[in-house]
Amino acid sequence: MAHVARELLKKELVTLMKDESCGFSVGLEDDSDFFTWRVVFEGPAESLYEGGIFTAILKFPSDFPNNPPEMRFETEMWHPNIYPDGRVCISILHPPGTDRFNDQETADERWRPILGVHSILISVMSMLVDPNVDSPANIDAAVNMKNDYEGWKKKVRQLTRKSVEG
Numbered sequence: 001m002a003h004v005a006r007e008l009l010k011k012e013l014v015t016l017m018k019d020e021s022c023g024f025s026v027g028l029e030d031d032s033d034f035f036t037w038r039v040v041f042e043g044p045a046e047s048l049y050e051g052g053i054f055t056a057i058l059k060f061p062s063d064f065p066n067n068p069p070e071m072r073f074e075t076e077m078w079h080p081n082i083y084p085d086g087r088v089c090i091s092i093l094h095p096p097g098t099d100r101f102n103d104q105e106t107a108d109e110r111w112r113p114i115l116g117v118h119s120i121l122i123s124v125m126s127m128l129v130d131p132n133v134d135s136p137a138n139i140d141a142a143v144n145m146k147n148d149y150e151g152w153k154k155k156v157r158q159l160t161r162k163s164v165e166g
Helices: 002-018 119-127 139-148 150-164
Strands: 024-030 033-042 053-059 072-073
Touching: 002 024, 002 033, 002 119, 002 139, 033 119, 053 119, 053 150, 072 150
Parallel strands: none
Antiparallel strands: 024 033, 033 053, 053 072
């Protein structure tokens, strides 16, 4: 099973590395491990993240594509859908099927083996631009965004600037 996953990931990695128009670049964290990727996102144009460079780690399970990877930002983020420890919480990264504890999310929004890494990265970029405050991972950021939008924007812009200052 892990062999199939490794071959699939190798193929996806090569495809994504050739695509220069997508707003992110991918590589392996360690050349001998196809299950851990480093992703560098450019902040989407005309968003609060514009001009920023954000790094995340994607960790794939050995049964990929049956189950989705886990994604964690290494860059400090202030976003309703990113846990304080950097883990990304969006539907596409949730295991396939339905979740009886989450009736807001349909099986179609969750991970499906037909989806690829590209779909995940596009979803993350769209989440940056358009946060979902209805099911927040970072309650403080969500409350900040709802109750003090200007203050929230200011903090996001600060972290965006910090992301390129190194």
